[in-house]
Amino acid sequence: MHAEAIFTGTEMLLGQITNTNAAFLGEQLAAAGISLYRQVVVGDNLERIKQAINNARKEADIIIVSGGLGPTEDDLSREALAEALNLRLVEHPEALENVKRYFKSRDLLMTSNNLKQALVPEGAKILNNPVGTACGIFLEHDNKRYILLPGPPHEFKLMVTEQVLPLLQLHNNKKEIILSRILKMTNIGESAVEKTVKDLLHGQNPTVAPLSKPGQVILRITARANSPEKAKEMITPLEKEIRQRLKDFIFGTDDDTLEGIVGKLLAEKNLTLATAESCTGGLVANRITNISGSSSYFLGGMITYSNEAKINLLGVDPYILKAKGAVSPDVAEAMATGIRNVMGADIGIGITGIAGPGGGSPQKPVGLVYIGLDYKGKLFVKKNLFAGQREIIKWQSSQNALYLLWKNLNKS
């Protein structure tokens, strides 16, 4: 059983709003074992919505339409469905009651165009909408199921969870579910990951697929099975195999973040951390403190852009700054040690580099970033050369700083 989703709304085509219903619906259907093969966005136009419905019903068993159920002339989904299937629109007494009740309960005047919201294609059932005037519509026709839902995200999401999923699960006698396991890596590129697991990428069930964004690569293992337990059984050996090959880089799974994992390790090991940042400008501290409970292991940080601040606040030796320059491995180490001493922490991180777009030179180009770590007196430093714009360079630097910390927390 597979589905296609159609999202109506000219404002999405114009980029005035981001279609957040799409990701939500995709996630919910996957969890329910219903494959979504295609999402289509079309404007508030009768012909194009009709065409989208006709395209979808050529292949999909379930056609879900979001939006276009309101009272205005721009709201055309019910008309499009009726025309596509050559059905009449009829007034649905329950839908009419719903509209009337909604207006009455809010002491609002019902205008005649709201009556349109009581129309459904003949044979359709309505889906109750507890938070708006527009009922949803459910129609079984020619062995296909059509579901029309209101577009506002809070109405759409509530109705997907409370009405659509139970309804589809009733009809889903195959009972197949899709389960994914995500392995998250950093400090390694997408093609290196792919090369390492090349032989695992051709399976049909489970499948393994790589995905990357700056500073992170994920491998997603996805299994279809008739129970979550069975799916897990199919995923586990693959996960084990991948972990063996890439163990130096896999820091977490599913919803894990690097800062969350590092925080958990710091808390477990009863260690404290402090940060001294130059080019990242507080991003590392910000990420660490996004984790609730971080105040128990994060003692604090400094953002020291100027040489004076590095000397006066962190105790960096002015001779090193002069001899090696502010962007140097020596200064990264000295900043790590400096903040560790000032804050009285077990571990200090020091970051210095050139985030750009200005400030680069042939010897020290934009993207050159040194990350220093003082781990209870043991010093580490890493040279990086990142590509991209300022915020991407900052992000990759923070990712690498947290990775260096993670690696050392795992060792000890």
Next chain:
Amino acid sequence: MHAEAIFTGTEMLLGQITNTNAAFLGEQLAAAGISLYRQVVVGDNLERIKQAINNARKEADIIIVSGGLGPTEDDLSREALAEALNLRLVEHPEALENVKRYFKSRDLLMTSNNLKQALVPEGAKILNNPVGTACGIFLEHDNKRYILLPGPPHEFKLMVTEQVLPLLQLHNNKKEIILSRILKMTNIGESAVEKTVKDLLHGQNPTVAPLSKPGQVILRITARANSPEKAKEMITPLEKEIRQRLKDFIFGTDDDTLEGIVGKLLAEKNLTLATAESCTGGLVANRITNISGSSSYFLGGMITYSNEAKINLLGVDPYILKAKGAVSPDVAEAMATGIRNVMGADIGIGITGIAGPGGGSPQKPVGLVYIGLDYKGKLFVKKNLFAGQREIIKWQSSQNALYLLWKNLNKS
């Protein structure tokens, strides 16, 4: 001339990532006067991408495909285009050079699967990608234009603006354009904004539409006209009227950010800034340093979670901490003054509060945040009570700190 956009990526169908390229592309095409009639999302599957391209070319003049240009076996857009049009894939010497150069400049080892990124359908040109290994592909075939772009949002967006729009504008002869002007506000809620401009929300051309997210409300004025000058003429009087009504809250327009506007004012007035953050954990410093050139006015910052750090590093009076508690207006002010003194800045910001989810009490609930400002010795403090999760509370705190600074920079 109209376009269709195809976004490839199974992770979008599964709801694992939100398709942010779609809104961006829609906005950019609209501004360039190119209608986007349909957006389609399909998985990483050769047949389905091919089918999407074939569907699109039945109607659209311009077919834009996002994603699937990476080095892995999941990356299938170039193959799909070649098969759809019955063209061979050939190695493009310039694309090969680009891939090699990218790896060389970063001292990375190029693996053989990266060579795939040098393939293009015969007759295609490449579109340079300054921030990644995957070139874009531009092909004119049978009076249609095909544009393939890498999927990672920072690559996609840069290439749309820098390569695709100039290329399409060359070919666009219709000339009706859509122009939007965005007015950005903070420190005011959406319903207050809506109430203030209620009478302006019903126009057909130009239109005015509100949109809000935590800590920010925008009003978008959109006009259709046959020239940018004409559209601007239609927008200007409306913008003037709105500015008159909401001038205390409108900090910027279009792509402006609050941190960018504040930075510009600091640079213009030749003033320096330092930050002392507790509950925001470095977020304010991070946002300020996202602006290139911020090192000329941002002297540095501290993240002081503990009382000891507040006392020893910022010179906060321990008696105040004891008498009023760390989350108090007095401590916010003392942090602002402390960091101003330590860094030798003209302006100091101090933030103390409870970001949650733990640490709240009936007297001092989660979301209580004090923001202190020491503006050349003049003290201001603002009490806030924010709702939402930890990161939302941090974000709103940073937004309000920058707003307080912005207001005072405008006054002086």
